[in-house]
Amino acid sequence: LAQGTGEDVWVSGMDPLQTLYAIDWETGSVLLVEASDPVGVLVKRHPFFYSAQYEAATHVILISLAKFCEGLGFGHHGLDGMRDGNHRLVLVHSVGRCGSTLITRAFEAAKDPQVLAFSEPDVFTQVASSVLAGIMDETEAVRLLASVLRWFSLQADGRYCVLKLRSLEILELAMRASPGSRHIVVIRPLEPWLLSWVRVLAVARDIPVDEFDWFDSASSYHARISRYHHLLISEKPTEHNVIQFWSRRWLSLMTSFRLALNDSELIRTTQSRIYLTSYEALMMKPKEGMVRLFSFCGLRSWDPATLNNVITEDSQKGTGLSSLRQSWDTHRESNALTEKVRAEIGQVLQDSDDIMKAMLDGARFGCN
Structure with a gap:
């Protein structure tokens, strides 16, 4: 798989080809999976979503948890909205x-x-x-x-x-x-x-x-x-x-x-x-x-x-x-x-x- 960090390219997480795979709380990092199929297709590829992600992944993207929360429109320490x-x-x-x-x-x-x-x-x-x-x-x-x-x-x-x-x-x-x-x-x-x-x-x-x-x-x-x-x-x-x-x-x-x-x-x-x-x-x-x-x-x-x-x-x-x-x-x-x-x-x-x-x-x- 192609690997890399997504700090510069990831903005809001709404790319339909990227899905959330894992979070490492201790290191404060988030792992996204990129596949060739959009999420609406990916969810139907396998009865279990984690297996569909694993089988279809073409890239993995690592970003910080803080960046992840910021991109979703609210801070790491708040639930506003x-x-x-x-x-x-x-x-x-x-x-x-x-x-x-x-x-x-x-x-x-x-x-x-x-x-x-x-x-x-x-x-x-x-x-x-x-x-x-x-x-x-x-x-x-x-x-x-x-x-x-x-x-x-x-x-x-x-x-x-x-x-x-x-x-x-x-x-x-x-x-x-x-x-x-x-x-x-x-x-x-x-x-x-x-x-x-x-x-x-x-x-x-x-x-x-x-x-x-x-x-x-x-x-x-x-x-x-x-x-x-x-x-x-x-x-x-x-x-x-x-x-x-x-x-x-x-x-x-x-x-x-x-x-x-x-x-x-x-x-x-x-x-x-x-x-x-x-x-x-x-x-x-x-x-x-x-x-x-x-x-x-x-x-x-x-x-x-x-x-x-x-x-x-x-x-x-x-x-x-x-x-x-x-x-x-x-x-x-x-x-x-x-x-x-x-x-x-x-x-x-x-x-x-x-x-x-x-x-x-x-x-x-x-x-x-």
Whole structure:
């Protein structure tokens, strides 16, 4: 790739061939990717935006974080003007394995008004990881997220901007960084969520699901324990086995969502709109569910044939997860956790149903 600094040539970040790839908070630098395709084409090249950027990059441009923020029309230490246009900014948050990529594909098909949908821009993962690692505090994270969200909104150029995030715990921070924005939160009960993950992990290792060892060490996963893990567990992350890690990962994600949804002052001061739904609700009546999501965002729904095509297609086609899914038929799939596994996480399982019920009581949180 051709490399260089962009201090002299980058002005406002609205070159449709340039997209935001990464931010290094510690060095105060921003990495942009330049591709031969404009952003409106790039987002459709791959189900995940970070992969599309990686595959299509022709140049990388390094600029300072200060220059980046200045070019967006406000300083590094201020959020002035961020409310304007945020009603067209939609963030999709989820616990993972619950259809959020499908939601992104549905938004991509919108025609009136048009939508620019980004699935998993990696820069949000970097912000969440930096907060977890103590590299930046929450105030710094909010200011940085404001800059990042401003970038994506301006690049949408008047269209609705939909950002589907990975399973990250930044709902509260994103609400503070984007006053007036809309947030879709998708959740799923613990047991089917765990089974969905074990199928991915087992097939990736080319073993039958029934033979997957939930009791292996989870040291390779411990960096993904959230900033809320200290509220939930006392032992060090490296001491977790796989089932402990994933169950607590779910609990931690749900905790982050509940804290934001329960904070009526946060919702009031940020004027955020939140739509809470579940994987089961979407899959039971997908067409009705998608129409409600569109209505929540102020978008018109589209013709039944287009909607049906989006719902029935593989939303992750071309990815490793899609390839794994095609292999599931050759593996035996468990429909329930074993008694040994259930005993290992008994308390979390007992609490999970109550957590789901409370979360889905939308009126309690003032959600749509």
